[in-house]
Amino acid sequence: MAEFSLDLTDGQRELRDWVHGFAAGAVRPAGAEWDAREETPWPLIQEAAKIGLYGFEFLATCWADPSGLSLPIASEELFWGDAGIAMSILGTGLAVAAIYGSGTPEQLLEWVPLCFGDVDEPTVAAFCSTEPGAGSDVAAISTRARYDEARDEWVLSGQKAFATNGGIAAVHVVTASVDPALGARGQAAFVVPPGTPGLVAGPKLRKLGLRASHTADVFLDEVRVPGRCLLGGREALQERLARARAALAQAGSGLAQAGSGLAQAGSGAGATGGQAALRTFELTRPTVGAQALGIARAAYEYALAYAKERVQFGKPIVEHQAVAFALADMCTEIDAARLLVWRAAWMGRNNRTFAAGEGSMSKLKAGEVAVAVTEKAVQLLGGAGYVRDHPVERWYRDAKIYTIFEGTSEIQRLVVARAISGARLR
Secondary structure (H helix, E strand, O other), rough: OOOOOOOOOOHHHHHHHHHHHHHHHHHHHHHHHHHHHOOOOOOHHHHHOOOOOOHHHHHHHHHHHHOOOHHHHHHHHHHHHOHHHHHHOOOOHHHHHHHHOOOOOOHHHHHHHHHEEOOOOOOOOOEEOOEEEEEOOOOOOOOOOEOOOOEEEHHHHHEEEEEEEEOOEEEEEEEEEOHHHHHHHHHHEEEEOOOOOEEEEOOOOOOOOOOOOOEEEEEEEEEEEEHHOOOOHHHHHHHHHHHHHHHHHOOOOOOHHHHHHHHHHHOOOOOOOOOOOHHHHHHHHHHHHHHHHHHHHHHHHHHHHHHHEEOOOOOHHHHHHHHHHHHHHHHHHHHHHHHHHHHHHHHOOOOOOOOHHHHHHHHHHHHHHHHHHHHHHHHHHHHHHHHHOOOOOOOOHHHHHHHOOOOHEEEEEEEEHHHOOOOOOO
C-alpha cells in the first residue's frame, strides 16, 4: 500500500508538466473560440489522442498510480486550460469508470476501445444516469430493463437527461432499474453499442458554462442490447438481487427506503456494492473536485497577475490590503480544497473507508471554492472582469456546474452529515 506523501514523485511531476504544457499551448488559446461556437472540439480531442492524452492507456496509467493522485493532478492541469474543452477530452472517462467499476475484464476489453476510437477517428462515450425525475434521488430512476430470455437480450426503455456526450457517443452506458421494488439496489448498468436502434438524442442543450462540451437528453425506445451488454453479467446480477430481496424480506419494508437512500454514496470505498450509478460517482468524485480546482486556480492566477499590473490611487491594486487579503483567501481556499481532493483520491485508491464522507467532502469543498474564487476574480477585475476580453467571466460561468452535477452541494452535505451522525437525515 502506498504511503501518503505531499512530495510528488518524478513521474507525477512529469505528468503534471506534460499535461500543463498541452493545456497552455493548445487548450487555453482555443477556449474562447469553442465556448462561443458551443461545439464539440473534435480537432483538440484528436490532438490529445495523438500525444497519448486521450485514450484508455492514459487513464489506465493514471489509475495504476498507487497513490491515486495522478488522475486528479492531470485533471486539474487540463481544466486549468479550459473547462469546456477539458470536459470534451475527459468526459469519456465517466463512462469508462462505469465499465471499470461494474464490468468484467472481458467487458473492459470489448467496450473500452470503442469508447475512444483511434487517432484517425476518435470517438467519445456517455454515461447516462440522470433523468427528468431522478437527479439527486438516484433511487427514483424510472428507465426500465427487462430480460428477453428467448433472445438473450435486454430491452431498455426510458429517458436520460443532461448526458455528457449524449447522442454523439459511440458507446452509451445506461443505468436502468431491473427490480424497481429494490430502489437503487435493483439497478444495473448496460452498454449500448454503437448504432443500436431505438436510442435517440435530443438537441444539444445550450448551457451557462462548459459550452464546448456536448450535453443532451437521450431517449431509449425499446432499445435491445445483447445479454453480454449487462455490466458484470447476469449471474452476478441475479445473486445481488437475491441478496437484496432477502434483506428486504428480513428487515421489512423500512429497509427498502434505507437501502435505496443516498447515504451510502460516499460512506466507503465500494460501499454501494452493485448500485451502478452511485458506484461510478464514488470512483470519480475526487477527480471532479480536481476539475473544479483547475478552474479556480486559473482564475486566481489571472486575478493575481492583473492585480500586480492594474494601478489605482497611484499604486498596483495588489498593494491595497483589501485586494491582497482577497487573493490570500483565494489561494488558501484552493490549497485547502486540493488537500481534501488528494486525501480522498488516496483513500479511494487504497480502499480506505470514507467513514466521514471524505469523498463527498472533497467534491463539496472544491466545487464551492471554484464558484467563490471565480466570482472574486471577476470582482477584482471590476468592469474588465465582466466582459469577454478577459477569460474570468467564462471561468465564472464554467465553475457553477460543480455545485450541481455529480451530486449537488446539498447532497454532498447530506452524505457527510449522515456519515458523521449515523442519523437517517432527509
